[in-house]
Amino acid sequence: MGTFKIEGGHQLKGKIQPQGAKNEALQILCAVLLTPELVTINNIPDIIDVNKLINLLKKLGVKVENIGKGSYTFQADEVNLEYLESDAFKIDGRGLRGSIMIVGPLLARFGKGYIPKPGGDKIGRRRLDTHFEGLINLGAKFRYSKEDQFYGVEAEYLTGTYMLLEEASVTGTANIVMAAVLARGTTTIYNAACEPYLQQLCKMLNRMGAKISGVGSNMLIIEGVKALGGTEHRMLPDMIEIGSWIGLAAMTKSELTITNVSWDDLGVIPSVFRKLGITVEKQGDDIHIPAHTNGYEIQSYIDGSILTISDAPWPGFTPDLLSIILVVATQARGSVLIHQKMFESRLFFVDKLIDMGAKIILCDPHRATVIGHDFKSTLKATTMTSPDIRAGVSLLIAALSAKGTSTIQNIEQIDRGYENIDSRLRAIGAKIERVD
Structure with missing residues (x-):
């Protein structure tokens, strides 16, 4: 110690x-899972929580290359979905609360997303209800193993819908947005978080081909698209x-x-x-x-x-x-x-x-x-x-x-x-x- x-x-x-912003990095890094194309991200902070997430992405099969101080390329064209149900993932995913935000992108692109109960700061209860209720609203089936505290959502496809969030959770909003960009139809999220880092995520997704309007407000309207492409992004x-x-x-x-x-x-x-x-x-x-x-x-x-x-x-x-x-x-x-x-x-x-x-x-x-x-x-x-x-x-x-x-x-x-x-x-x- x-x-x-x-x-x-x-x-x-x-x-x-x-x-670079820690809380933005945790969202942006998860978003690379939404496309098989190359994504370049700059001004990534060299800190334990972010490095843990980068290592988690590597174990998922994402090709990661450090191209300079704080700059990386990511390519998720050969994602290893079997890792999601391994004992190693149950250990790795627990070490970082930000790992919860891989669920939305994986569900949207591959039809399933799993996560062990994540860790993080010991600052009291931090509910995950907003994340999973939003994904269920999009058509996902939810399951939870109480014995090993393992969450899962699955769907053949997601369907856009209207939802009013119970709380303006930043990570919850991010997870739902990343799932909704590849859903069929239009999703409206009311009482959405509107922090600058969430705005950064939406702007990045729009550059990748998503159709998100209302960025910066508490009502986001997302028209689903079939696929997203690569982009370059810089952290605040x-x-x-x-x-x-x-x-x-x-x-x-x-x-x-x-x-x-x-x-x-x-x-x-x-x-x-x-x-x-x-x-x-x-x-x-x-x-x-x-x-x-x-x-x-x-x-x-x-x-x-x-x-x-x-x-x-x-x-x-x-x-x-x-x-x-x-x-x-x-x-x-x-x-x-x-x-x-x-x-x-x-x-x-x-x-x-x-x-x-x-x-x-x-x-x-x-x-x-x-x-x-x-x-x-x-x-x-x-x-x-x-x-x-x-x-x-x-x-x-x-x-x-x-x-x-x-x-x-x-x-x-x-x-x-x-x-x-x-x-x-x-x-x-x-x-x-x-x-x-």
Whole structure:
């Protein structure tokens, strides 16, 4: 198990470029299964979760070639469907939650898709109902083995239909869209997710020959086509990493420039950080964060009541950044209520921040009140364990702002979502060392 050793309390300075988007990559990579033709994908992040999915595609028989840093070609012209029912697949598929999105493409193109109950972050229940209910609506027959937790859908062909999703699940919408593009007739998906990464998937599929309209809205209309062709695609920068670096700059009173952020795809992220009093400057397609030498002050509502920051489906604030917001608030002037609506176990890492001296009241599994120190009292260095990707980076930011030397164990969780994070942070002045 790897460990980070971090000497905190140092100001950072320089430029940092965000990696390709993890959550987009997991969707886009599954879409290569929809065509036997060559698909080229650029700006793929070199992280554990994405590399696991690429290896899974290789075992499925997809021809994968690395043609440069972050660039790969994929050709799914000889898919090995027998692997789907092997014991090896039941092990490999469990190691990654994103593997669920191979089901829609396989069902659409080959008439069957299987998946073991996938893993991922331990942040509470994450239902798969939206995925399978959508595929059943398209005409698939569903089966589930409770003994080995193995899911399957099969259909001779899929038929377009109207469906109203119970929840605007991003991965659920992606799975249904990838199945519907090869269905017979027209599919309408209402209450569809409309995140930028889902939009990217739809745009890529349209370049491959799909007919998807309503992209960017919560109603997608998909006219099924008989086959899709090859294409080339480039990933957006990772908005979660961008938010992480904004928080890092504020907590360490550092001047940082985050380059090539694709401002148009950041939604409310910059404005939410501004509500915490953080200066977020637009410089072309870069974000500049000046050194907050005098700290930053949380805004109140116009009636004077305490600010609440909560997550919501796009264009609301992404749940993946609430952990960062919570950590940043520990050194702000003022107080804020963090309301994590979508996952029931994501706030449980706050006990580690409390051990470091943060003033946090955990109201229940979904809500925490943070009373900021205004840098009058620094966080204390400590030893801690990363419970999931986003909490792990939040603890890393806390450690970089704390005085003294901290250690973070189980850093494989951080590596699942952040590419070479230690070397990239050292390049802007962080004192961080990886210890195996």
